[in-house]
Amino acid sequence: MKTLRIEALLLLALTQVQCAAVPEVRVGPSGLLGEGTAFETPWFDHRGAKDGPTILITGGMHGNEPAGVAAADAIASWTVKRGRLVVAPRMNPPALAASQRRTPGLEGSLGDLNRHFPTGGEVFEGVATDLWELFEQVQPDWLLDLHEGYAFRRLNPDSVGSSIISCADPRAVELAEAMIAAVDATIVEEDRKFTLLRNPIESSFARAAWENAGVPSMILETTYGKYPLPEGGERRYSVSHRARQHRLMVHTFLTELGMEPCSSEVLIDPRVTGERVRVAIYDDLGASVGGAKGLERVLSEYDRVETRRVCSVDVVAGSLSQFDVVLHPGGSGSGQANSLGEAGRVREVEFIRSGGGYLGVCAGGYLAACNYPWSLAILDARTIDTKNGNWRRGRAELEIELTAAGLGLFGDMDPNFDVRYANGPIYAPGEREEIPDYETLAVYRGEVAENGTSKGVMPGTPALIRGRFGAGRAVAFSPHPESTQSLQHFIRDAVLWAAGRD
Numbered sequence: 001m002k003t004l005r006i007e008a009l010l011l012l013a014l015t016q017v018q019c020a021a022v023p024e025v026r027v028g029p030s031g032l033l034g035e036g037t038a039f040e041t042p043w044f045d046h047r048g049a050k051d052g053p054t055i056l057i058t059g060g061m062h063g064n065e066p067a068g069v070a071a072a073d074a075i076a077s078w079t080v081k082r083g084r085l086v087v088a089p090r091m092n093p094p095a096l097a098a099s100q101r102r103t104p105g106l107e108g109s110l111g112d113l114n115r116h117f118p119t120g121g122e123v124f125e126g127v128a129t130d131l132w133e134l135f136e137q138v139q140p141d142w143l144l145d146l147h148e149g150y151a152f153r154r155l156n157p158d159s160v161g162s163s164i165i166s167c168a169d170p171r172a173v174e175l176a177e178a179m180i181a182a183v184d185a186t187i188v189e190e191d192r193k194f195t196l197l198r199n200p201i202e203s204s205f206a207r208a209a210w211e212n213a214g215v216p217s218m219i220l221e222t223t224y225g226k227y228p229l230p231e232g233g234e235r236r237y238s239v240s241h242r243a244r245q246h247r248l249m250v251h252t253f254l255t256e257l258g259m260e261p262c263s264s265e266v267l268i269d270p271r272v273t274g275e276r277v278r279v280a281i282y283d284d285l286g287a288s289v290g291g292a293k294g295l296e297r298v299l300s301e302y303d304r305v306e307t308r309r310v311c312s313v314d315v316v317a318g319s320l321s322q323f324d325v326v327l328h329p330g331g332s333g334s335g336q337a338n339s340l341g342e343a344g345r346v347r348e349v350e351f352i353r354s355g356g357g358y359l360g361v362c363a364g365g366y367l368a369a370c371n372y373p374w375s376l377a378i379l380d381a382r383t384i385d386t387k388n389g390n391w392r393r394g395r396a397e398l399e400i401e402l403t404a405a406g407l408g409l410f411g412d413m414d415p416n417f418d419v420r421y422a423n424g425p426i427y428a429p430g431e432r433e434e435i436p437d438y439e440t441l442a443v444y445r446g447e448v449a450e451n452g453t454s455k456g457v458m459p460g461t462p463a464l465i466r467g468r469f470g471a472g473r474a475v476a477f478s479p480h481p482e483s484t485q486s487l488q489h490f491i492r493d494a495v496l497w498a499a500g501r502d
């Protein structure tokens, strides 16, 4: 973590040096595509201090391919010493909002934005025209378009998942081979390794770049579909894990071109400071897919908060040092602890101890507790009524009541209301000397006691708690306020408190 901190400081120092020569400070977007339309989306422009190639990187053409967006969001924060990086992370906002491949409301070939760029013809009207205008304005030397396939190419040759689709340019093919070698070095299983394919599909942005404008291009494809497990069943890589593969391929590309990019571990602009709060959302095994996505959506409503998803490898690599708060969503507490591993858990505890913030929702609340061999012990809270390992009290809308401290944090409101509960932790003081006592923000008034759990245990126990740990702060929510529209600000308020911005 220390080395990354130093690296971030170095980046900052380098940037300041660069800014003396190049009067560009890139905080926030450099421009908007489709301004005033449903397709309005930012693009980012970074110039290195020295001459070099111009690279256009695009993501989010298809709304059901989130890893390309997550990677492009991170890459939009990268710096290079030579050349220029232009990044448009989310090209199709309506499809992304709907989490579907095709643009909502458009029929036939019109629905697929990546079929709007015919070879030898005019690009389609609308967002494709805006994209092509950006392309002509930037005059890139290269185009990299980030996508995802539904299946691993080596398991299902009908899909382009886990491949690089290169244009016919020999230098592009050579670079694609180096990029594949770099990402394959991180994959043990032969059938999940990458494949080099040729010729991006007709009417795609990448095909038009090469055939209509002579600009070499590649489509980078990770895989959102599942792979079979040797012990039976199947699993998929998390969005953050797939985004990590994209970052590694793009980083190899920039390095091969001599652009001297910053570390591929950079996820968020180190200059995004001041009022803004940077939140890492844990998105790996044990975190529910819907939970991470839901919390990301809730926080995207707030201008002061910027989020990135992180996987266990990111955490172990020290990436939390780039953030103010780490957020653990619902799912399984022991599952998240397992995927973090011992090394990841040590990083998390060290992050909070040295001044970072923590918010755990439901499973994330189990992870913060002090009574499991795998829990982080950053709150002096133990979970009770766990006899026979039975933590499943059930799911229900339950009444909770805010304390004075809760009203202070979440604002003036009726202190009693219902909130969604889904097998969250039931807390009691942990009585661990070395951890400061927690403060109760709300208590349960209602109860659910299914699956053989004890009745009469839950009412009066803490539902929302917060505490200090070292120089940092931790908050745990047993229920899910983010599931109720009028309570979604609880997530923001807790994040701001955990970040020390109250």
Ligand SMILES: [Zn+2]
Pocket (backbone or CB within 6 Å): 061, 062, 065, 147, 148
């Ligand atoms: Zn795609």
